[in-house]
Amino acid sequence: DDAHQHRREYQIMYAEAERVKKEDLSLLEIKSSSIHGRGVVLTRPVKQDSSVGVLYYEVVGDNEDRVQIEEGYWHARGYITDGGMIDRRHMSVKDAITRCDELPDCQGITFEDPDGLFSNAHSKLPSILVDVEFKDKNHFGTDPQDSWQSFLKQQENLDALYFPLGCSSSFLPNPPPSSLDPILMLPCWPRYNNHSCDPTAKVVKVPVEDSFALPGVPWKRVVGAYQVVLLKDLDEGEEITLNYEALPNYMLRRVEGVEKCNKLHDEL
Ligand SMILES: C[S@@+](CC[C@H](N)C(=O)[O-])C[C@H]1O[C@@H](n2cnc3c(N)ncnc32)[C@H](O)[C@@H]1O
Incomplete structure (x- = not known):
């Protein structure tokens, strides 16, 4: 059994x-x-x-699910956990990464991606606009439905x-x-x-x-x-x-x- x-x-x-x-x-x-x-x-x-x-x-x-695709950021399939939101914008992911770099406390961005447009970490970033949450933390959760994506500022010990x-x-x-x-x-x-x-x-x-x-x-x-x-x-x-x-x-x-x-x- x-x-x-x-x-x-x-x-x-x-x-x-x-x-x-x-x-x-x-x-x-x-x-x-x-x-x-x-x-x-x-x-x-x-x-x-x-x-x-x-x-x-x-x-x-080490993490097969996280692949570095944008300079200084790791792509993570999953979400940054509740709390720590410092801003929210409707914008492209590329612009959001630039913006996160400019925000002093930003540790990463997270957004819903119901159609999985961003789930292939190796492809070019889609230019569509998404609702991006900017977070001052990068506590990370994986998502069984694969409907959230995040980009995390690179850190020493990953x-x-x-x-x-x-x-x-x-x-x-x-x-x-x-x-x-x-x-x-x-x-x-x-x-x-x-x-x-x-x-x-x-x-x-x-x-x-x-x-x-x-x-x-x-x-x-x-x-x-x-x-x-x-x-x-x-x-x-x-x-x-x-x-x-x-x-x-x-x-x-x-x-x-x-x-x-x-x-x-x-x-x-
Ligand atoms: C590391 S496990 C702890 C072991 C768990 N109690 C079990 O029996 O499998 C973490 C899970 O336990 C539950 N949990 C842990 N601490 C809790 C708390 N203070 N209140 C409610 N649920 C809790 C949550 O469901 C969480 O996902």
């Missing part, structure tokens, strides 16, 4: 994740959460400032991902199917961290050894690991939560229905 099939595929991938991350997984448990669905809780008390493991690794310049091999959303849909065995899912605990505006943990970027390589993609340069560090002493059974809005770019996709912390921004 379906759950059994999943189980076998995932077992192999998660074993690999576990091998590379070398975490003490006995510290963590995936359990039903009072916030939403399942969450990550501690199996024993842990002190403030301790790290419980790596949420993500950051790699430089990407953060935590596991190409077992836990990335290409293997493990978001949210993960609830049929999956929580014990089996433990190496992918980062996929179970719930959001809170009053979180119990934050991420801290630490360097990795030069020789560090991710399984399956050894050629990718890993520039850092984001550890989950507790903001206070926590007891056994307490949930590890993160403020999604405070996470670095690209770490979490747009999430519907979660509490907004930066409310003022979102009203614009």
Whole structure:
């Protein structure tokens, strides 16, 4: 059956994740959460400032869906998430990119493209006018319908991902199917961290050894690991939560229905 099939595929991938991350997984448990669905809780008390493991690794310049087509901008199929709009104009995308360059806080532009005219990153930019939103942030979400497009101002570290091999959303849909065995899912605990505006943990970027390589993609340069560090002493059974809005770019996709912390921004 379906759950059994999943189980076998995932077992192999998660074993690999576990091998590379070398975490003490006995510290963590995936359990039903009072916030939403399942969450990550501690199996024993842990002190403030301790790290419980790596949420993500950051790699430089990796994402098949993002192709650089305009100087200094990445084309991304998907949208820049809610909030942070500094301007909105009906104009061509080429003009919008020029305008974004001139606006001091502009980090990128995003617009609806229901007919997919812009979805081929390799073709010349269509000159039609679209409703462009100018954003002062580039938190990015992919769009299953492929009806939004964005151009993001190029940055030093373009990407953060935590596991190409077992836990990335290409293997493990978001949210993960609830049929999956929580014990089996433990190496992918980062996929179970719930959001809170009053979180119990934050991420801290630490360097990795030069020789560090991710399984399956050894050629990718890993520039850092984001550890989950507790903001206070926590007891056994307490949930590890993160403020999604405070996470670095690209770490979490747009999430519907979660509490907004930066409310003022979102009203614009
Ligand atoms: C990384 S997963 C967290 C695991 C999730 N609870 C589950 O059972 O699969 C992120 C998803 O959890 C939900 N979520 C996380 N924090 C939430 C919150 N504070 N309020 C409502 N939903 C939340 C959202 O649906 C979000 O897309």
